[in-house]
Amino acid sequence: xxxxxxxxxxxxxxxxxxxxxxxxxxxxxxxxxxxxxxxxxxxxxxxxxxxxxxxxxxxxxxxxxxxxxxxxxxxxxxxxxxxxxxxxxxxxxxxxxxxxxxxxxxxxxxxxxxxxxxxxxxxxxxxxxxxxxxxxxxxxxxxxxxxxxxxxxxxxxxxxxxxxxxxxxxxxxxxxxxxxxxxxxxxxxxxxxxxxxxxxxxxxxxxxxxxxxxxxxxxxxxxxxxxxxxxxx
Numbered sequence: 001x002x003x004x005x006x007x008x009x010x011x012x013x014x015x016x017x018x019x020x021x022x023x024x025x026x027x028x029x030x031x032x033x034x035x036x037x038x039x040x041x042x043x044x045x046x047x048x049x050x051x052x053x054x055x056x057x058x059x060x061x062x063x064x065x066x067x068x069x070x071x072x073x074x075x076x077x078x079x080x081x082x083x084x085x086x087x088x089x090x091x092x093x094x095x096x097x098x099x100x101x102x103x104x105x106x107x108x109x110x111x112x113x114x115x116x117x118x119x120x121x122x123x124x125x126x127x128x129x130x131x132x133x134x135x136x137x138x139x140x141x142x143x144x145x146x147x148x149x150x151x152x153x154x155x156x157x158x159x160x161x162x163x164x165x166x167x168x169x170x171x172x173x174x175x176x177x178x179x180x181x182x183x184x185x186x187x188x189x190x191x192x193x194x195x196x197x198x199x200x201x202x203x204x205x206x207x208x209x210x211x212x213x214x215x216x217x218x219x220x221x222x223x224x225x226x227x228x229x230x231x232x233x
Contacts, residue, residue, distance in 0.1 A: 025128055027149040027175040028086070032225055033197035035060040035110070035130075035177065036218075037090060039067055040207030046073040048211035050080050050087075053204075056218035062110050062199065064090035065097060071104050078105035086128060095121050102127070110199075112153070114138050116145040130177065134158065136166050149175035151199060156181025160193040167194075184224030191228045198225075 027033070036058045041049060050061055061081065063073050070089060078087045088108025089101045098118055101109060102125040109122040112132045119142070122129045128148045133139040134157075139150055150170070152163045155178035167176055178190050179199030187198070204217050 023123065024146045025123055025126055025148050027128055027130075028084070030059040030084075032057060032059050032222065033175065033177070034058055034221070034225065035062050035086075035108075035179075035197075035199040036204055037062045037064065037179075037199055037201040038073075038205050039064045039090070039201060041073055041205070042068050043072040043076060045211070046076040047080050049205070049209075049214050050077045052211045052215040053218050054081060054085055056215060057222040058218060059084070060086040060088075060108055062088060062090040062108060064110075065093075066091050071100050074101065074106050075104035078107075088127065092118060092122075094118075098122050098125065098127075110151060114142045114145065114147075116141070119145040119147055132179070136169055139166055139170055143170060143174065149177060149197070151177050151179045153199075154180030155190070160190045160195060163190075163195055164193045184221045187225050187228040188231065191232045196229075 036053050038049065038061065041063060053061065061077050063070050063077065067073060074087060074089055081087045086108040088106040090110040092098060092109050092111050095118060098109065098121045107127055109127045110130045111118060114131045114133060119129050119131060123146050130149045130151045131142045131147050132151045132153045133142055134153065142150055152158055163176065163178060175197055176195055177197035177199055178195050182198050183203030200221060204221055205214050
């Protein structure tokens with residue numbers, strides 16, 4: 001019988017120890033951990049929209065893979081973004097998509113579910129990962145797989161109280177984001193509960209919006225976030 005000291009987690013097919021989380025790619029420190037979700041953006045719109053979001057103070061850009069020609073848009077966004085701005089994909093469901101994201105310069109990988117294989121591959125490529133979770137079981141599985149952060153979705157169903165209750169069993173330093181039904185109208189509810197990161201979709205961008213329209217919404221978002229942080233402090 002093997003001793004406890006001699007035990008090692010088995011290697012998976014990516015050369016990563018199953019269950020080992022000490023090689024987690026950390027979520028980088030940000031003044032405002034806000035992820036702009038550009039579902040439906042087109043490549044010929046990406047540069048202008050990403051520019052106004054960055055100028056407004058957004059710190060992360062997610063282009064879901066069910067958008068038109070998403071990898072081209074991600075490549076454009078990644079080239080436009082300065083150091084310190086995370087750019088990547090949402091709705092990542094396959095290992096092939098992880099590789100394509102890496103090839104076009106994406107550094108942020110967001111999934112709607114917890115897939116340990118996808119998290120492991122993304123970690124091996126140095127990506128920041130944010131899998132979607134709803135229950136304590138899913139959240140703990142994502143942590144075990146080495147996720148950089150967690151996306152609680154839909155936050156509108158869980159509410160700040162529900163996320164806080166699940167957070168009690170998670171690592172204290174893990175980045176927690178509320179996504180789904182969160183906007184500049186209700187930041188304060190979550191921030192008072194200690195939830196500081198958010199994914200912002202239709203409240204910030206809808207397909208067909210111009211860069212100028214996005215800029216107006218982005219400014220309102222940043223102003224509301226900063227005000228909620230100030231009031232909570």
